[in-house]
Amino acid sequence: MMDTLETKRKFRQVGTRPIRPDGIDKVKGRALYGADVTAPGMLVGRILRSPHAHAEIVAIDTSAAEALSGVKAVVTGRDLVAQKDDFFRDIQENCLATTKALYDGHAVAAVAAVDASTARAALKLIKVTYKQLPHVTDVDAAMTPGAPIVQGGRALETVPKGMSANVTNQVEFGHGNLDAGFKQADLVVSRSFTTAAAHQGYIEPHACLAQMNADGKADLWCCTQGHYFVRTTCALLLGMEASQLRVTASEIGGGFGGKTVVFIEPVALALSRKAGRPVKIVMTRDEVFKATGPTVVTSMDVRIGMKKDGRITAGEAILRYSGGAFPTGTVEMGASAAFAAYDLAAVHTLGWNVLTNRPKEAAYRAPGAPQAIYAVESVIDELCQKLNLDPLDTRLKNAARKGTLSSYGPTFDDIGLVATLEAAKKHPHYKAPLGKNQGRGLSAGFWFNFGGNTSVSMTINTDGTVSVAEGNPDIGGSRASISLMAAEELGIPYDKVRTIIADTASLGYNENTDGSRVTFAVGMATIHAARAAIAKMCARAAAIWGIDPEAVEWVDGAAVPAGPNAGKFPPMTLAEIAAVANNTGGPIAGHEEFTADGAGVSFGVHLCDVEVDPETGYTTVLRYTVFQDAGKAVHPAYVEGQMQGGAVQGIGWALNEEYIYGADGRLQNAGFLDYRVPVASDLPNIDTVILEIPNPGHPYGVRGVGETPIVPPLAALSNAVSHAIGLRMSSLPMSPPRILAALSHKG
Amino acid sequence: MQYAKPTTAAEAARLLSAASGVTRVLAGGTDVLVQLKAGMVEPDLIVDIKHIPGIRTLQAEAGGFRIGAAVSGAELGEHAALCAAWPGVTEGAQLIGSKQVQGRCSMVGNLCNASPAGDAVPGLVAANATVRVEGPNGTRDVAVHAIPASPGKTTLQKGEIITSIFLPARAPRSSDAYLRFIPRSEMDIAVASAGVNLTLDAAGTITAARVALGAVAPTVLLVDACAKAIIGTKLDATALAALEKAASAACKPIDDKRGTIEFRTKVAGVLARRAAVIAYGRAGGKL
Amino acid sequence: MKTIQVATTINGDAVEFVCAPDEPLLDVLRNRLGLTGAKEGCGTGDCGACTVTLDGRMVCSCLVLGVEVEGAKITTIEGMATGNQLHPLQQAFLDHAALQCGICTPGILVAAKTLLDRNPNPTDTELRYWLAGNLCRCTGYDKIIAAVQDAAQKMRTA
């Protein structure tokens, strides 16, 4: 279902910056996250993980662990229901391997014991007989003939015969005549790029508390971006009916896509079922790094042709992505997004997903897009440099706009790229002087955004307040935005509304908090629910007044007679109608269950200044400005927060963050000391400029904003560093050893 | 596991020498607790030394300073006289970890953890500091440089603990500096580091120098060739180039997740040069 | 493992607990005393989510043994507000949207308060270095810096 924009609407609350409803609990340390709850008789669950990158599991002997005093349950892969469907079987195998350990850290067994030290001791008593197999962690190596095969028989029909069995799918997008396009070009640049796998780096490790009773009923508390998906998956893996499993989402300490998947929850349920007691599992930080879902690792080739005037004549990208040991579809998003910012006559993208002995990739803000766009935006920058063109003007010249046939198929409606580029061009940052060893980089970025299945319920309480129940975990202030939209639509003050996240038994299905969908889709559902409640309130007023319901309209939070013919009655406010609701027909509520369509794409442009120490390769980020189209910023402070947070994650990825595997295929930096996320002193202020080009598919014009901000930083930083050192960088992260090596080879 | 908090050094030594299993001395715990968490060590006995008198105090002695073994980085940084006399030593100690880690970490813990990358160590070696060791066989004073044996290992004998560090009196026109390279601005382990300690004559000529390099060999390096390169000079460009070259030449680093051999070798030279310039300026020299 | 009895003061209240000799203070606070405001992001001193003060110094409670705090004075995030009266830092974090997920917030608030108690007028750079041991993955730190500076300014003029 798609909505249309109310172009004339004057907002009273949307666009303000009230305090979030969950704020006080969070600043007082009272909010309950995944690991913060306990249950009487609770056991501690811990997971045994493969120390090998690739190994056959010949046998697992759990008898000694089971015999240890204080151990109440031990489970292995056999305790989960074998799934037939590929998608769920991969999740099942990832939660507890049955026949093969596919990466360092792959779960193979678990225990529940009376305390943590007993659980730790029990893990040591589980005897797993492994037969080590050759492994591969490099994406290019995994594509070569003769590479160790991670999983055979997983290729989709799209993959041409003769490719390595590690290649699981092939995707292609584009239009126009590439050869003709390149012939028209005055300059063609082609370059190869690599990017390392990065981790979302949420500060809260995965945690859950499971309680499964003998009668098959179960309750699960967990930090997740989507408790409905958790319910679906756990019910399948445990062989239960969805109605018997109630999942409650805790407060969530960051996710960024990494908590849209299930790792420990089915294991905790299986342990609880066996032990007959509640089981809590909390991952350690090194488990988070080793065995959750980092990004893909990539290797890419990009070729772009340009006229002397800056017009792009043709663009081509070849992407090799590895999402780890299980097939993933992220390369499709990379191949779709690569050239999405440009209006091109000839464009072609080709992508493969390749299996490697790494943990299965999970989403991370705009999955797949940052890498491909990094490569494309780097080549555009190089072309501008070589043709002596202004990089912003050149992007403006080629920018996609309303009516552009996008590189991935659809034709764009109203989009904000041109406005965003123009805002960047006008900004003082763009013309600010630079010093020695300094460089400025810029990049455009794009993300599709998503709507999806959504349910919201709204109750009008008799005291004139409103309760909203939604089903999407709030990772960055979305309850405030939902309350704002409810208040806006109902015409009551923000503080009369309280929005909560309901459990899986209380609402219809809600897709994950992902795809930048919550403010867009849940917001739309909330507006619809409010309209349903308003219709009921108008009907109540009509009944009280003895006029037709159609003769009543809702203005500024009150029912009023529509026009002079309807009769003369003083307005009845929401509170007045609510106060008599129980005597005029019963409780008043509104709800919406729908599939939200019409999520508008979102573009961003980032400008970045760096200084590089030529003797050490150390990069200092001096200045950073984010420009982004938000459609309509419902709560601008949290929109800015998304822009700033995403930018800084991108900065970390560009400069220092990477998964480092040793020759033994084991992860060498499974901790925050060596997986280097940016710290406060690494950064300048992150300036933000919000543009509002309304999304025609949302009543208030809202676009998702959460993912786009991580897309541009990779190229913005790479372009800035390349200018600062006078050398084109083509590999991320640009850690000091890499920069220094590049400089010394330049001589 | 047992936890003990002896109130004399002799008692600590007794407990440690009598223990049959794995033991750990606990000062600030910022290495010990990390190792416990990772399951790297499972000690049978932990001896918390923080209740030994004098172990947490810092006082003037013989024109220099005696620093109790468990004095934290934050406490060092708040001691104005110490920071003025030994800015290189104290900046090394204060680079360790975060402000939270600073609330607990000790220089002696840094030394005894015996990581080649310990930030307190090059400064102490350049300073020619000594430590006082107490053990079953009594008390001895040992040069800091003699403590690390190999990564993770010290030359201390079973039952021995360090109770204090001694920084000697300063000749006039002396100062020091410490620099490390990390990929972020904070919260990282040194990829390469250099401590330089200098004395000048009235004319600004270097009369004594000690240069120590960290994270470029299994243990901290005291590089005579670096000292030679600058003694007798006013740290002119030729001397600085010679210093840099000597420092790089002394490196015997490894390739690992934190840096390459090539990178460490080059950057150690750069840091030695830069630290020398800072120390020279602090000692009153004009470049 | 035999537990040990410990007497200490937490947020001004005398508290006694028992813990295993190898049990970090963070686990004691969270699992034995119900003070779950301090969070475990890493357990190894890298993230600062578990920050508390110990005899006036800020420390990672994951790097302190429970048995070490005998006779000590500890403050945690739970002791920051006075009843329903938020500390100016807490209020500023709300006003400036300085938290997104909020998991880092307790540790950052404790750290920021420790700084302002010593230095009521820090520069942005001092503040950023002081907070370098507190990872925040959501905000990019920008609004955290703004919130602390706003609170500092209000506390100076209060």
Ligand SMILES: Cc1cc2nc3c(=O)[nH]c(=O)nc-3n(C[C@H](O)[C@H](O)[C@H](O)COP(=O)(O)OP(=O)(O)OC[C@H]3O[C@@H](n4cnc5c(N)ncnc54)[C@H](O)[C@@H]3O)c2cc1C
């Ligand atoms: C987040 C984080 C960041 C860090 N960053 C850095 C950094 O930037 N640079 C750096 O160099 N280090 C760093 N470290 C490591 C650590 O903080 C330092 O090595 C610190 O100086 C150790 O001191 P401590 O008092 O905490 O030692 P402890 O952990 O108490 O002890 C360390 C070792 O020394 C032994 N020991 C301690 N005192 C004595 C004694 N008196 N006699 C004999 N043996 C003794 C212990 O048994 C143990 O083996 C970091 C650690 C963490 C957790």
Ligand code: FES
């Ligand atoms: S949990 Fe203590 S610093 Fe991360």
Ligand code: FES
């Ligand atoms: S607000 Fe989420 S980590 Fe800081």
